[in-house]
Amino acid sequence: MKKQGVLFGAVALLLLAGCSQKVEGPKSxxxxxxxxxxxxxxxxxxxxxxxxxxxxxxxxxxxTSSSDKAVWxxxxxxxxxxxxxxxxxxxxxxxxxxxxxxxxxxxxxxxPSYFKEDKLAVDDQHVTADWSADGTGSNDYNVVGxxxxxxxxxxxxxxxxxxTIHDGQxxxxxxxxxxxxxxxxxxxxxxxxxxxxxxxxxxxGGGSATSTSESTKAASDVKENTxxxxxQVPATFEGTWYSSDATGEITKLQIAGNKMIDPDHTTELHxxxxxxxxxxxxxxxxxxxxxxxxxxxxxxxxxxxxxxxxGRGWLTVHGWYQTNGAGLLYGVKDRDINGKSMPVxxxxxxxxxxxxxxxxxxEEAALAMKDxxxxxxxxx
Numbered sequence: 598m599k600k601q602g603v604l605f606g607a608v609a610l611l612l613l614a615g616c617s618q619k620v621e622g623p624k625s626x627x628x629x630x631x632x633x634x635x636x637x638x639x640x641x642x643x644x645x646x647x648x649x650x651x652x653x654x655x656x657x658x659x660x661t662s663s664s665d666k667a668v669w670x671x672x673x674x675x676x677x678x679x680x681x682x683x684x685x686x687x688x689x690x691x692x693x694x695x696x697x698x699x700x701x702x703x704x705x706x707x708x709p710s711y712f713k714e715d716k717l718a719v720d721d722q723h724v725t726a727d728w729s730a731d732g733t734g735s736n737d738y739n740v741v742g743x744x745x746x747x748x749x750x751x752x753x754x755x756x757x758x759x760x761t762i763h764d765g766q767x768x769x770x771x772x773x774x775x776x777x778x779x780x781x782x783x784x785x786x787x788x789x790x791x792x793x794x795x796x797x798x799x800x801x802g803g804g805s806a807t808s809t810s811e812s813t814k815a816a817s818d819v820k821e822n823t824x825x826x827x828x829q830v831p832a833t834f835e836g837t838w839y840s841s842d843a844t845g846e847i848t849k850l851q852i853a854g855n856k857m858i859d860p861d862h863t864t865e866l867h868x869x870x871x872x873x874x875x876x877x878x879x880x881x882x883x884x885x886x887x888x889x890x891x892x893x894x895x896x897x898x899x900x901x902x903x904x905x906x907x908g909r910g911w912l913t914v915h916g917w918y919q920t921n922g923a924g925l926l927y928g929v930k931d932r933d934i935n936g937k938s939m940p941v942x943x944x945x946x947x948x949x950x951x952x953x954x955x956x957x958x959x960e961e962a963a964l965a966m967k968d969x970x971x972x973x974x975x976x977x
Contacts, residue, residue, distance in 0.1 A: 706837070775863070
């Protein structure tokens with residue numbers, strides 16, 4: 598049995614005089630001596646204004662030239678590469694650098710050439726971005742470095758970092774998006790890793806990064822794919838589980854904290870109690886799809902509702918914005934496997950509560966039990 602993961606449904610919508618005055622009064626046939634003075638004063642004022650405008654213009658030109666000054670170089674690029682090597686070691690993630698002529702293959706997307714598609718978003722706002730060898734340019738984000746561990750990752754939780762100059766400031770962006778979004782954009786956010794932010798800023802400023810593994814570990818207390826928020830699964834569910842189909846092909850499922858990772862998808866688990874009023878209305882059908890916009894950052898969230906039946910606790914999991922279709926039930930029970938008691942993770946369909954498959958603590962047990970159907974479960 599090969600687990601297909603939780604399917605997510607969502608709909609995202611994009612929302613996007615002069616007047617004249619006539620003065621009447623006593624007519625004067627005599628020319629005032631002040632008229633000549635007014636003309637002189639007007640000319641003087643005009644000259645002063647023109648002179649000031651020229652001064653402002655020169656100042657603006659100077660500022661523009663200063664903002665276009667290169668902030669990135671090949672030496673800084675090498676410094677970033679050296680730092681990322683130690684960062685990879687500390688995080689136990691193998692990052693490679695990419696640039697024009699050496700493109701990423703991040704879930705089918707090739708960077709930096711994909712920037713030309715103009716399909717990037719930061720914090721859910723459409724932005725422009727492109728490669729820049731010196732950190733200057735007219736884009737919202739001028740990209741000077743691209744790093745990803747997608748080539749070495751063995752699951753769907755790879756990372757893509759963009760090291761950018763945004764409004765003259767160093768900003769590190771990240772995405773873990775592994776599937777298409779309703780708005781057609783690839784969504785990035787600023788990294789939460791303070792070590793990355795601080796060291797990139799130091800390199801941009803002409804300083805040296807802290808490149809030793811130990812200091813990197815000390816500063817990198819936040820991994821992008823490790824969040825303590827959300828629904829924390831009970832300890833009985835945590836671990837690495839294995840399942841086998843009829844041909845003996847093994848599928849691995851990892852469950853830890855609020856993460857559920859299978860070969861096709863990484864699901865971030867959250868309690869249904871975290872839903873806001875609009876999200877509940879969208880799921881329940883009381884709010885139309887044209888009345889709200891789903892949060893793209895929650896597209897990989899799983900909505901968890903613990904339930905009890907058949908003498909054990911189960912976790913019901915639906916897509917965060919899933920409005921119809923069956924979800925999945927996950928439950929753990931100790932069973933006798935070849936004379937040994939071991940936990941077995943069973944997966945049922947929520948609608949029929951029929952067996953969707955079973956996972957075991959070891960590959961050997963999965964292979965030995967690949968054709969087993971348990972009598973106390975409803976089998977399809």
